[in-house]
Amino acid sequence: MSDKPAPFRVMVEKEIADHVRSWRFMILVGLILLTTSGSIYTILSVIRENPAELSAESTYLFLSLFTSSINNLPPFITLIGFLGPLVGIALGFDAVNSERNNGTISRILSQPIPRDYFINSKFSGALIVVFTLVFSLGFLVLGLGILYIGILPEFEEFVRILMFLLFTCIYIAFWLNLGITFSIIFRQASTSALSVLGIWLFFTVFYGMIVRIGTQAFIPNEAVANSLTLMLSRVSPDYLFNELTTVLLTPSIRSLGALSFEQVSETLPSTLPLGQSMLLVWPDITALIAGTLICFGISYALFMRQEIRA
Amino acid sequence: MIEIKDLVKDYDSTRAVDHLNLTIGKGEIFGLLGPNGAGKTTIILTLLGLSEPTSGSVTVNGWNATSEPIRVKKITGYLPDDVGFSENSIGLQSLVYTAMLNGIPREKAIESARELLEIVGLQDAADQKTKTYSKGMTQRLGLADVLIKEPQIMILDEPTIGIDPRGIHDFLDLIRKLSKEKGMTVLLSSHLLHQVQKICDRVGILVSGKLLAEGNVHDLADKLFGARETSFTVVADPVTDELIHKLQELPSVTDVKKNGTGFIVTGSKVAAPHISQTVVQSGAKLYRISGKEYGLDDIYQHYFEGGVNHV
Numbered sequence: 001m002s003d004k005p006a007p008f009r010v011m012v013e014k015e016i017a018d019h020v021r022s023w024r025f026m027i028l029v030g031l032i033l034l035t036t037s038g039s040i041y042t043i044l045s046v047i048r049e050n051p052a053e054l055s056a057e058s059t060y061l062f063l064s065l066f067t068s069s070i071n072n073l074p075p076f077i078t079l080i081g082f083l084g085p086l087v088g089i090a091l092g093f094d095a096v097n098s099e100r101n102n103g104t105i106s107r108i109l110s111q112p113i114p115r116d117y118f119i120n121s122k123f124s125g126a127l128i129v130v131f132t133l134v135f136s137l138g139f140l141v142l143g144l145g146i147l148y149i150g151i152l153p154e155f156e157e158f159v160r161i162l163m164f165l166l167f168t169c170i171y172i173a174f175w176l177n178l179g180i181t182f183s184i185i186f187r188q189a190s191t192s193a194l195s196v197l198g199i200w201l202f203f204t205v206f207y208g209m210i211v212r213i214g215t216q217a218f219i220p221n222e223a224v225a226n227s228l229t230l231m232l233s234r235v236s237p238d239y240l241f242n243e244l245t246t247v248l249l250t251p252s253i254r255s256l257g258a259l260s261f262e263q264v265s266e267t268l269p270s271t272l273p274l275g276q277s278m279l280l281v282w283p284d285i286t287a288l289i290a291g292t293l294i295c296f297g298i299s300y301a302l303f304m305r306q307e308i309r310a
Numbered sequence: 311m312i313e314i315k316d317l318v319k320d321y322d323s324t325r326a327v328d329h330l331n332l333t334i335g336k337g338e339i340f341g342l343l344g345p346n347g348a349g350k351t352t353i354i355l356t357l358l359g360l361s362e363p364t365s366g367s368v369t370v371n372g373w374n375a376t377s378e379p380i381r382v383k384k385i386t387g388y389l390p391d392d393v394g395f396s397e398n399s400i401g402l403q404s405l406v407y408t409a410m411l412n413g414i415p416r417e418k419a420i421e422s423a424r425e426l427l428e429i430v431g432l433q434d435a436a437d438q439k440t441k442t443y444s445k446g447m448t449q450r451l452g453l454a455d456v457l458i459k460e461p462q463i464m465i466l467d468e469p470t471i472g473i474d475p476r477g478i479h480d481f482l483d484l485i486r487k488l489s490k491e492k493g494m495t496v497l498l499s500s501h502l503l504h505q506v507q508k509i510c511d512r513v514g515i516l517v518s519g520k521l522l523a524e525g526n527v528h529d530l531a532d533k534l535f536g537a538r539e540t541s542f543t544v545v546a547d548p549v550t551d552e553l554i555h556k557l558q559e560l561p562s563v564t565d566v567k568k569n570g571t572g573f574i575v576t577g578s579k580v581a582a583p584h585i586s587q588t589v590v591q592s593g594a595k596l597y598r599i600s601g602k603e604y605g606l607d608d609i610y611q612h613y614f615e616g617g618v619n620h621v
Contacts, residue, residue: 005413005414007412007413010411011411018396018398021398102394103390103393104394106355106360106390106392107455109358109360110387112380112411112413113411114380307361308355
């Protein structure tokens with residue numbers, strides 16, 4: 001390392017330090033740890049004492065750690081899918097407007113750095129925090145599983161879990177970028193927080209309902225209505241993420257849509273290899289990454305065009 | 311050092327800066343005076359390349375501020391009018407952060423941050439959170455923050471806003487001292503003219519984006535009020551109607567008003583000896599006669615009144 005500090009690195013380091021030390025982040029981590037540990041603990045004790053209670057077709061024990069739901073406790077995958085966006089939003093919603101309101105933005109931008117360092121460091125800093133959080137959490141669960149069950153995960157299981165963690169990060173990055181975008185648009189942190197939360201709630205709770213009701217009301221043909229519902233549902237990042245992770249962590253899922261009897265007949269009820277599972281959700285992956293990048297692009301463009309003092 | 315040529319900046323439909331020309335030499339303290347919304351901050355942001363001019367150019371130390379902002383920002387320290395530090399930062403830490411953004415290694419940054427905190431009188435608050443700082447302390451920390459990059463140019467936007475009078479005095483003295491010691495060029499914007507008068511070598515008066523006048527304070531006053539009438543306050547006893555009548559007949563006097571212990575005479579600058587002579591000849595005792603010299607106050611008044619008319 002040279003003794004002359006690189007400004008971008010310094011900025012990212014400061015972002016990370018600010019996030020990690022903030023109460024907001026600690027509360028969220030606490031929340032995630034509490035809820036997921038409840039879920040994981042129940043599953044682990046079931047695996048240990050009464051493995052038959054888990055679904056019989058699940059041959060991948062470690063994957064079921066993430067996906068099984070016992071005693072109405074939501075599985076890890078659902079909890080992360082629910083709390084992950086909250087983490088992203090919490091790290092992003094006041095990224096720019098708080099600096100503006102504190103009067104720090106003009107001071108920082110008057111230092112000899114390119115203007116985009118500011119927004120890039122906001123994004124990179126938060127993303128590093130998210131990656132660290134998600135992967136630590138995932139590995140913690142994995143390690144706990146090994147310790148508790150006493151067997152090692154298969155290599156494919158491990159890769160599947162890595163993939164799941166990676167896409168969780170990308171999904172959270174999507175909400176993070178949306179949060180940053182709104183933090184540029186709105187001067188008030190509370191306005192931007194409410195707007196992003198509104199969008200998030202809309203997609204997680206209402207969007208699916210609206211699509212289902214809408215298609216059922218207007219299209220009498222049930223098969224057409226179903227496929228249309230599926231298509232429209234995939235607009236929602238929440239739906240994409242759920243579909244993506246469920247397929248990745250449940251190798252027995254062979255298709256995302258309805259299959260006709262002709263298609264299913266004479267197939268062996270076996271699990272899909274990782275490559276095939278990936279192929280199945282490739283469009284979801286692409287869409288999710290594209291969404292994340294688009295959000296970042298928008299926030300980048302908005303920030304670069306915005307007057308420092310409007 | 312700083313050269314602004316024919317600068318125009320439009321925001322939507324309003325013109326914030328209107329064909330502005332200004333040159334500031336090295337080591338000079340220049341005061342940019344103007345009411346709120348005159349375009350002071352806009353000019354400053356353009357100087358730093360943080361805002362793009364609609365037309366015209368800004369050159370700092372030979373570099374175009376719009377196309378080479380990083381070079382300009384390397385040698386320029388900027389204290390914004392609403393300067394602030396992030397919520398959880400500690401005084402010393404924020405200075406070190408700024409220093410590191412300027413490529414100063416951490417150890418050296420800590421060292422010079424301590425020195426600067428002492429200079430601005432914050433050595434006891436170095437390890438306190440910046441959110442506990444008073445407005446005056448924040449401003450002084452802001453000044454240290456500007457100085458830590460060892461700039462050749464200091465740009466201070468409304469540096470005295472929100473500080474109490476005593477604090478203002480100390481703060482401005484500090485700025486003047488530092489600038490003279492290190493040969494720094496200072497551009498200072500303010501709407502409070504007295505402060506500017508005190509420390510600036512030269513001032514420019516900015517109204518509605520136009521530079522109405524520039525020069526040092528005395529020149530400005532002469533230029534503006536040389537031809538105009540002066541008012542004399544005269545304290546004399548007794549003041550009789552006859553005396554007032556006589557005064558009114560003097561060719562250099564245009565008006566006489568009685569006031570308490572004496573009267574106020576308006577007339578040309580040369581009226582003073584005639585007034586005193588008349589008073590003494592009429593048998594009254596002349597206690598005091600003083601002509602009012604026009605200062606920045608009046609210049610300011612004059613222009614801002616004019617400024618309102620322009621709008």
